[in-house]
Amino acid sequence: MVARKFQIVGAGADRKIQTTARGYEVLRDPGLNKGTAFTKAERQALQIDGLLPPVVTEDLAPQLERAYAAYHEAPTDLDKHIYLWRLHDNNVTLFYALLQEHLLEILPVVYDPVVGEAIEHYSEVFTRPRGIYLSINEPETVEQKLANFGAGPGDIDLLVASDAEAILGIGDWGTNGVDIAIGKLAVYTAAAGISPYRVVPVILDVGTDNEKLLNDPLYLGYRHGRTRGKAYDDFIDAYVTAARKLFPKALLHWEDFGSTNARRIINRYRGTIPTFNDDEQGTGAIVVAALLNAVRRSGTPWAEQRVVVYGAGTAGAGIADQIRDHIASQGLSKEEATRRIWLVDEPGLLTDDLKDGLLDYQLPYARPHAEVADLKRTRVETDPNAETRWPELAALREKLTNGIIDLATTVDAIKPTILIGTSTKPGSFTEEIVRNLASHVERPIIFPLSNPTALHEATPAHLIEWTDGKVLVATGAPFDDVEYKGVTYKIAQANNAALYPGVGLGVITARAKIVTDEILFAAAKAVAGQATDDTLGASLLPSNADLRTTSSAVAVEIVRTAINQGIAEAKIDDPVEAVRETQWWPVYLPVEAV
Numbered sequence: 001m002v003a004r005k006f007q008i009v010g011a012g013a014d015r016k017i018q019t020t021a022r023g024y025e026v027l028r029d030p031g032l033n034k035g036t037a038f039t040k041a042e043r044q045a046l047q048i049d050g051l052l053p054p055v056v057t058e059d060l061a062p063q064l065e066r067a068y069a070a071y072h073e074a075p076t077d078l079d080k081h082i083y084l085w086r087l088h089d090n091n092v093t094l095f096y097a098l099l100q101e102h103l104l105e106i107l108p109v110v111y112d113p114v115v116g117e118a119i120e121h122y123s124e125v126f127t128r129p130r131g132i133y134l135s136i137n138e139p140e141t142v143e144q145k146l147a148n149f150g151a152g153p154g155d156i157d158l159l160v161a162s163d164a165e166a167i168l169g170i171g172d173w174g175t176n177g178v179d180i181a182i183g184k185l186a187v188y189t190a191a192a193g194i195s196p197y198r199v200v201p202v203i204l205d206v207g208t209d210n211e212k213l214l215n216d217p218l219y220l221g222y223r224h225g226r227t228r229g230k231a232y233d234d235f236i237d238a239y240v241t242a243a244r245k246l247f248p249k250a251l252l253h254w255e256d257f258g259s260t261n262a263r264r265i266i267n268r269y270r271g272t273i274p275t276f277n278d279d280e281q282g283t284g285a286i287v288v289a290a291l292l293n294a295v296r297r298s299g300t301p302w303a304e305q306r307v308v309v310y311g312a313g314t315a316g317a318g319i320a321d322q323i324r325d326h327i328a329s330q331g332l333s334k335e336e337a338t339r340r341i342w343l344v345d346e347p348g349l350l351t352d353d354l355k356d357g358l359l360d361y362q363l364p365y366a367r368p369h370a371e372v373a374d375l376k377r378t379r380v381e382t383d384p385n386a387e388t389r390w391p392e393l394a395a396l397r398e399k400l401t402n403g404i405i406d407l408a409t410t411v412d413a414i415k416p417t418i419l420i421g422t423s424t425k426p427g428s429f430t431e432e433i434v435r436n437l438a439s440h441v442e443r444p445i446i447f448p449l450s451n452p453t454a455l456h457e458a459t460p461a462h463l464i465e466w467t468d469g470k471v472l473v474a475t476g477a478p479f480d481d482v483e484y485k486g487v488t489y490k491i492a493q494a495n496n497a498a499l500y501p502g503v504g505l506g507v508i509t510a511r512a513k514i515v516t517d518e519i520l521f522a523a524a525k526a527v528a529g530q531a532t533d534d535t536l537g538a539s540l541l542p543s544n545a546d547l548r549t550t551s552s553a554v555a556v557e558i559v560r561t562a563i564n565q566g567i568a569e570a571k572i573d574d575p576v577e578a579v580r581e582t583q584w585w586p587v588y589l590p591v592e593a594v
């Protein structure tokens with residue numbers, strides 16, 4: 001995240017930093033600054049002797065103590081978030097050391113859910129830029145702006161880009177969405193050890209349809225509605241072309257695009273370059289990881305599972321696809337596997353009579369109308385001013401005046417064994433729906449995944465109570481343990497953050513040419529393999545406290561998979577050692593003046 005005037009040289013215990021910077025330039029570079037930990041010899045060589053208090057602390061411990069106390073002094077979560085990024089702007093190593101030491105506590109403040117709040121308040125709290133701001137109004141400047149980051153072709157491993165149309169579940173946040181790219185990258189470093197000096201956060205400003213931003217005098221992005229169509233696609237292409245030219249080895253990660261663009265973009269590039277859509281592919285894989293453990297515990301084979309996904313957008317359909325592929329791998333045809341999945345969205349259960357109003361990736365799941373013709377229709381109030389997530393939805397809303405097959409009716413009719421929520425609709429897994437579902441299944445699997453926390457379809461405490469402790473649950477945001485009838489239920493966080501950092505580390509280590517479905521499944525299996533305790537109440541996924549271990553395990557499996565698939569460009573003898581060598585750790589290295 002920081003263009004640098006230094007380089008890290010050597011390997012293993014011999015790593016050190018070399019720099020041409022001197023004096024205040026050293027102290028003001030957050031990648032170089034060690035504050036009171038500069039040794040006397042370093043202070044002299046770097047010409048900073050006398051620019052620091054005289055005590056040499058040599059290691060991070062006293063600085064961590066001071067920073068942690070200051071973190072706790074910050075009164076609100078948003079203040080804590082702001083404090084942490086100011087710390088980062090002063091000392092990158094200390095920021096990540098603090099994050100690593102208190103990962104469970106601080107991750108939700110750097111990332112989901114508090115990053116959502118930071119995005120909503122970006123215009124008010126902005127102090128300094130931390131990413132690359134590209135605008136659809138100036139497509140011809142894309143390459144120059146990326147070049148202004150100041151990095152060479154071999155210096156960058158990863159770019160995270162967002163156009164901020166669907167930030168978490170909070171919608172369109174225009175240029176403010178740069179913070180999701182920054183937050184995602186912080187997790188890459190904290191969870192997997194991807195070097196913070198080899199990554200670039202990018203906001204693709206295509207305008208915003210958020211009236212609040214358009215009317216906010218402090219808004220920092222371009223003040224016009226979202227551009228769509230050919231100009232949008234050309235702009236995305238300009239970004240990909242420039243990124244590939246300037247940083248030919250880098251993995252391109254896409255985050256929080258709207259449901260009409262996300263799938264199209266990844267399908268366009270995934271066959272030819274290393275690229276990955278986190279909401280579709282990362283979420284699909286982390287859900288498969290949690291399901292590998294949940295299905296084993298449920299005792300019902302994959303081929304007999306009945307899956308309802310509520311909210312069939314980027315994440316929901318991505319999840320459906322990976323579940324379908326896994327069911328198909330259990331001996332069913334792809335068509336049979338598809339029939340095990342029911343998608344429910346705003347128009348209710350998706351059926352083939354609605355096909356003119358559905359997105360292409362929803363279509364394969366549309367149920368034959370005849371199959372559900374007898375089901376009850378529930379009249380819904382349609383708000384003519386409601387956001388139109390895809391153009392055909394507006395027409396569909398009119399067509400649905402006779403009512404929809406809603407979630408409650410679908411659950412009653414289908415008797416699902418697995419219910420997944422990616423709808424952004426809080427509380428939609430009601431007591432009635434959950435009790436009904438649980439009355440048909442021994443161990444119901446229910447994953448309310450909508451972020452941030454307030455948007456969850458149900459809380460784990462409710463799900464546990466309504467199913468009398470039988471539910472196998474995973475959530476999108478972090479939740480505390482739940483005590484129920486003498487059992488402690490540890491709540492798995494099925495957030496793509498538990499998976500994508502390891503994917504990135506593996507792809508970067510292997511220099512994989514593309515990100516294949518096999519890579520995603522290897523990642524899912526590796527994550528699941530870190531949580532094998534099947535006792536009642538045990539989490540379906542490893543704790544976020546162990547993210548470094550999980551991500552390393554994921555990365556090693558990905559390197560192996562990439563080598564086996566013949567798509568690894570790096571020459572690797574020992575995947576474990578190769579992954580370890582790629583990782584960056586928040587420790588102070590000796591600094592040499594050159």
Ligand SMILES: NC(=O)C1=CN([C@@H]2O[C@H](COP(=O)(O)OP(=O)(O)OC[C@H]3O[C@@H](n4cnc5c(N)ncnc54)[C@H](O)[C@@H]3O)[C@@H](O)[C@H]2O)C=CC1
Pocket residue numbers: 166167168169170256258259278279283286310311312313314315316344345346347389421422423424425449450451452455475476477494495496497
């Ligand atoms: N746990 C995790 O790792 C992840 C969670 N998510 C969460 O999933 C949610 C959806 O994200 P995306 O798929 O990226 O957004 P999206 O906008 O692509 O999809 C949302 C879908 O929900 C549907 N929807 C909206 N209101 C509805 C209603 N009342 N009833 C039924 N369906 C409704 C929309 O029509 C749309 O198809 C967000 O809250 C997001 O934070 C997304 C990615 C990863």
Ligand SMILES: CC(=O)C(=O)O
Pocket residue numbers: 112167168169256278279450451476495496497
């Ligand atoms: C976790 C994530 O990527 C989302 O909620 O969009």
Ligand SMILES: [Mg+2]
Pocket residue numbers: 168255256278279
């Ligand atoms: Mg996302």
